Structure formats: structure tokens, C-alpha cells
Amino acid sequence: MENKIKEIIVSILEDSGNYNESVEIEASSRLREDLGMDSFNLAELTVHIEEEFDVDIFEDGLVNTVGEIFAKLNKHK
Amino acid sequence: MNDVELIKLEIDHLEMVRNWRNSLYVSASMYSDNEITEEQQQKWFLKIKEDATCKYWVVYFKGISVGLAYLTDINLSFDSCYMGFYLKDSSVSGTSIAAKLEFNLLEYVFTVLKLNKLRCEVFEFNKPVISMHEKFGFRREAFYREHCKKNGKYENVIGLAILSNEWRVIASALGTKIYGKFFLENKNGE
Numbered sequence: 001m002e003n004k005i006k007e008i009i010v011s012i013l014e015d016s017g018n019y020n021e022s023v024e025i026e027a028s029s030r031l032r033e034d035l036g037m038d039s040f041n042l043a044e045l046t047v048h049i050e051e052e053f054d055v056d057i058f059e060d061g062l063v064n065t066v067g068e069i070f071a072k073l074n075k076h077k
Numbered sequence: 078m079n080d081v082e083l084i085k086l087e088i089d090h091l092e093m094v095r096n097w098r099n100s101l102y103v104s105a106s107m108y109s110d111n112e113i114t115e116e117q118q119q120k121w122f123l124k125i126k127e128d129a130t131c132k133y134w135v136v137y138f139k140g141i142s143v144g145l146a147y148l149t150d151i152n153l154s155f156d157s158c159y160m161g162f163y164l165k166d167s168s169v170s171g172t173s174i175a176a177k178l179e180f181n182l183l184e185y186v187f188t189v190l191k192l193n194k195l196r197c198e199v200f201e202f203n204k205p206v207i208s209m210h211e212k213f214g215f216r217r218e219a220f221y222r223e224h225c226k227k228n229g230k231y232e233n234v235i236g237l238a239i240l241s242n243e244w245r246v247i248a249s250a251l252g253t254k255i256y257g258k259f260f261l262e263n264k265n266g267e
Contacts, residue, residue: 016212032171038205040212040255043173046258057137058172 001053002027005069008048012041027067034067049073079256081177083134083146083185084166086125089136093119094145096164106163106203108225111258136162136178143169147180156193157238158186176255179213184248187241194240200225201233215239 006025013019018036023029031037038046041058042058049057055076057063063072086094095118097103104110113121125131130151136144146162160182164170186195196213199206211217219236226232 037157038212039170039175039210040209041172042171043176043255046173047255051257062168062172 001073004052004068005049005066005073008052009035009037009047012044012048013037015044016041025046027070029054029066030064031066032064036047079177079181080139081174081181082137082140083181086122086133086135086145088122090142091122093142094118094135097145098162100166102166103163103229106200106206110227116226130158136164136174138169138172138174138177143174144178146178148182148186151190151192152228156191156192157196158192158194160186160195160197173255175209176212179209180251180255183213183239183244187244192241194238196236196238197246198234198236200227201235207235207237210237214237214243215250216243 004057009025009031010019013035016038018038018041020036023035025035029035031042031045046057049055053076054072055073057072063069092115095113095115099112100106125133131149132146132147132151133147135142136146142165144162144164147160149159149161151158162175162182164174174186183195195215196218197210198221199210201207201220207217215237216239217235218238221234223231224234244259255267
């Protein structure tokens with residue numbers, strides 16, 4: 001699941017021309033500040049994750065880091 | 078599908094909106110950052126309430142008030158208007174709300190009001206906002222040099238705009254990107 005999330009993030013960033021290969025995507029990575037995702041990217045991310053895992057990551061509050069996405073998905077397992 | 082809702086600004090919203098507007102977070106990206114008094118806010122509301130050239134809404138996301146959106150200078154001779162919005166603080170700006178809100182405003186302007194051109198102005202230093210408008214198809218049309226004085230410094234402003242026919246070309250693809258299958262289901266169900 002974690003690799004799938006990273007794949008989704010990379011594909012969104014690549015699509016929008018914001019992907020920086022030198023930035024490692026880790027659980028502690030902050031979606032906006034470290035990975036450079038904007039509101040549009042976050043909307044796309046929500047859609048992709050919902051399609052893949054049937055979970056709305058923003059349903060019950062904010063998500064700031066990649067690790068918080070993992071935690072939300074683990075909670076719904 | 079739509080978790081962003083626009084509710085017409087009413088008198089009961091005024092104090093909440095005034096507090097947002099007076100915050101450093103919001104005033105930093107507005108032309109004017111003078112503290113707005115309760116009386117000024119009331120007078121402003123009475124003026125805009127009767128003004129057919131503007132529309133103001135409180136933005137709700139999943140039922141919670143998160144910001145203000147507005148259309149101004151609605152000009153039925155030119156079929157154009159200006160768009161603006163702000164979210165109340167960084168806790169809601171770090172989400173997908175701004176993108177969904179912008180999508181909704183564009184749809185409203187071109188589908189409901191059937192205008193031809195939507196314009197907006199953004200400080201040159203506010204690069205993330207300019208970039209997001211460009212993702213929604215806005216193009217840069219103007220560069221206003223030293224247009225506004227902020228914190229004792231003159232700031233440049235970028236004027237952006239999008240036309241109705243440009244929006245129609247990209248609206249479905251953008252809707253699908255930010256709403257996914259729910260957008261398609263909604264479109265097909267029309």
C-alpha cells in the first residue's frame with residue numbers, strides 16, 4: 001500500500017511538472033512544504049486514493065504528511 | 078459529489094468574515110490591510126447587498142465555513158467579471174478546498190451567469206496562487222507595475238483571465254481530475 005501511495009504522488013507531481021527526483025518521498029514528507037503539492041494536486045491525490053482504496057483521506061480532518069495518509073488507510077483496513 | 082458549497086453572504090456571517098479578513102493570514106494577500114471595524118463592515122454589507130454587479134458567498138466545505146468567495150465588476154455589456162476568494166487560515170488552505178472552490182466559481186460564471194470572460198488579479202509574489210489559476214486555464218494578460226503598497230513597499234500585480242470557450246475545452250478534464258468518478262457520474266446523470 002505504501003509503495004502504491006508513493007507511485008500515485010510521483011505520477012501527480014510528474015503530471016504537473018513539480019516532480020523533483022532528488023526529494024525522497026518518506027512517511028515524514030510534508031505534502032505541501034516538502035513535496036510541493038498544491039491544492040489542485042491534493043484534490044487529485046484524494047481522487048486517486050479514493051479510487052484505489054475507497055477512502056477519502058480528508059474525510060475526518062487534515063492530512064499533512066505521507067505518513068498520515070498511511071495511517072488513515074491502515075485505520076480503514 | 079460536491080463537498081464545496083457557496084452560501085450567499087448574510088448579515089449573520091459578517092462578524093465571522095470580518096475576523097477572517099482582519100487576520101494577518103488573509104490581509105497579506107489583499108490590496109488593503111487596514112483593520113476593518115464593525116461599523117465599516119456593516120456599511121460595506123449594506124452597499125454590496127443592493128449591488129447587482131457583485132456576488133459574495135461564504136464557502137462551506139463538508140458543512141464547515143472555511144472562507145469567502147466573490148465575483149465583482151459583473152459587467153453585462155462586456156460579459157465579464159472579476160473573481161476572488163480567500164480561505165480563513167492555513168489549516169484549510171493546506172487541502173483540496175481551493176482547487177474545488179475555483180472549479181465551482183468557473184462553472185458558475187460560465188454556465189450559470191453565461192459570461193464570456195473571467196478575470197482576476199494576484200500579487201506577483203503570490204506564485205502558488207498564480208500557478209493554480211494557470212492550471213485552471215487562466216492566462217496572464219496584464220502586468221501592473223508597483224500597483225499596490227503593502228507594508229511600505231510597492232508590489233507588482235499580475236492580471237489573469239480565462240474565456241468561456243477556453244473553459245469549455247478543459248472543464249470536463251479538470252472536473253474529472255479533482256472530483257474523479259463522482260464528476261463523471263454527475264455529468265452522465267444530467
